[in-house]
Amino acid sequence: MDSLAEALLSGATPEQMERTELPETYLAAHTRIEDVDMFRGVEDKDVRKSLRLGHVPMPELAPDEVLVAVMASSINYNTVWSATFEPVSTFGFLERLGRQGGWAARHDQPYHVLGSDASGVIVRVGAGVRRWQVGDHVVTSCVQVDDQQPATHADGMLGSEQRIWGYETNFGGLAHYTVVRASQLLSKPTHLTWEESASTMLTAATSYRMLISDRGARIKQGDIVLIWGATGGLGGFAVQLVKNAGGIPIGVVSSDAKARLLRELGCDVVINRADIGLDSSGPLTPERTVELGKRLGRIIRKEVGEDPHVVFDFIGQATFGISVFVVRRGGSVVTCGSSTGYQHQFDNRYLWMNLKRIIGSHAANLQEQWECNRLFQLGMLVPVLSEVHPLEDVAEAARLVQTNRHTGKVGILGLAPRNGLGVTDPALRERIGAQRLNPFRTVDDAPAPALAG
Template identity: 60%
Template sequence: MSDLLEAVRAGAGPADLLACELPTRFRAAHTRKDEVGIFDGETDKDVRRSIHVGEVEMPEPAPDEAVVAVMAAAINYNTVWSAIFEPIPTFAFLEKLGRTGPWGARHDQPWHILGSDAAGVVVRVGDGVHNFRVGDRVVVHAGVIDDQEPASQEDGVSSHALAWGFENNFGAFGEFTVVKANQLIRKPAHLTWEEAAANTLCAATAYRMLVGAHGARMKQGDVVLVWGGTGGLGSYAVQLVKNGGGIPVAVVSSEEKADLVRRQGCEHIINRTELELGDEGLRSPKAWRRLGERIRSLTGEDPHIVFEYLGAETFGASVYVARRGGKIVTCGSSTGYRHEYDNRFLWMNIKSIVGSHGFNYHEAVETNRLIGLGMLHPTLSTVYPLEEAGEATRAVQTNRHIGKVGLLVAAEREGLGVEDSALRDRVGEENLTLYRR
């Protein structure tokens, strides 16, 4: 381990951190360009075969960038896509970025460091960085924008934004990462490193979908159907609906998950195993009707909003069950990109499909503010060491998890990083560690 990383672990101040040399190499979980295609023709594309932990080279930071020592990170489904080289290999993104100029060329490497959620300590800042300093404790959000593109002044997501650690290099799963300064957000003081690292991508994505000006614009009293109520996205969506005065209806796949989301304050829960779906599952119109009847039996009405990210398996049902004039807000397709639905139920009932991709910087900061106030809680369930990044990603790939899966990177053990114990006590361990228990 480098002297700089040891100094970070010891809680050294800015002067001592600057006195340590930036290492030329560091450990990271990464994929390799020469392994693209190893899963061709295979049914089970086991990410443990493609994710490696070893040393990579430290890039030179640009003037608008910061180097962060990563204490902890978290797994998102985009890491699964990267690790199975689908829908296109991430290395295609890196090659394209490499053609944009010398700073972009740094990303075009024969290896790709994974990960889009992290918490850590700033150890270097470029000459153009003025809002953050060496020694600051931060979380990193995944939106990489071109702030010189006019569209970014309207909405950062519309400015050809890239997903950090998915569409560029130097992601969260390394002892160090190099990120734009406008990816940095102050770490919530009452959270541990692993708790702080688990939230931003999923929580801010859910915030944009439900609350932000570019999403479904949820209002008080709205009934919101949340697919996968204990998943990475769904577990934050349930909290946001409750906080905003809405009525969440969470769909889960077991009684254990039903109990968990119930303890989050969600009154209306549908265990999909009890719907008697038949061979076609949720793709069948009969299943759509059965689901709609169940929702009405719980709430007395149809959903104003359907929180959709599963895609092919559920999209037809989502369009069907939304009320007249309702909205289906979607940010992904983890069960497949090609959606089939009966368009009569959309156009004849003047429903809307709202596409929502990631979040902008303001939305990420607003989400982090809710976390820092103790109004939105981590849904971290399991933590793995960096050496087991493949196993951690496999758990997400095979859906053997609830909430978020974390990764200890430079932190020596779990439970470190809390700065405001009084706030932590007020928020309550029972809320902060609900998914751990």
């Protein structure tokens, strides 16, 4: 372990950390440009073969950036995309970013440090950073924007230079250190552990924008919301947001075990994919789509008496035609991601003749991220972390997500030596209740106070 990490974990003051020399390299999960074609013609693109763990050079900080010592991170599906080099190689993103020159040139490297979630401690700040300082406990937004673009000031997600950090940029969070812009930072919820707080922002804020924001579905009291993949990272937060808004969540899952977890989370109606005969992840024929849509609609109407107002669909190719069919007249399908494929097929007659809407949504702007993070601090949202792995096992953890053998979010410890650290408000944690904070965890590690212990 380098001297700065040792100082941090031993409880050094901010002044002591600033005086401690930065390491020249740091441990990071990354892909290599020479591996881009390794899966060509291969059916099972096993991410364990492409995800490497090793030391990479420490980048220089731009004036508007901070260096965060990563205590924990988590696996998102974009890490799977990066590690399979599909649908496009993310080295193309880095090369295009590097062509801008200046500070952007640092991102164009023969390695790509992955990861779009992190919690940690600021250990360096750039000369232009005003609102953050060394020693602050933070979580990171996954979105980098260009604040000199006019569109960014209307909505950060509309700027053409908006990028997802750790996917479309380098120096991501699955590492001992990460470089982020000051405009990505949010205060870490004080009652959450490092690994809990590192598992929330990408998926929770994405769900928040999709469902709550005026740029998404804008759900309200009484709305019936069908949620595909309801025990996944996005789905688990979608269920909570619908409940908080006074709506009725209907969750679709792939197993009885996941159905039990979803009921414990408070989902009003739980449907197993097998109950509607959806046992394929590929595209459906038009006839089969209508058949499954009618079957699903009958189940929903039997349970709640109406068709759904909103369908929350990040699954994509395998479900999208059914979503368009099953949502009520005048209803909305809100979509992002598409983990089973991007080529969506649906019968446009059910959309246009019934005045339905499709809403495309992507991540969340900083204000939406802040509002979502506030809900965690208030205890109104809780993490859906199911398991935690050391950074050394990052490839195995990513494989779990790739093969859908996980529930909720899969956490990764960075510099944190064990689970349960980082809580600075144990009284609030006790009031909320540790079991409520970990509805998907089989083992709840007792948190330790403060930094690392």
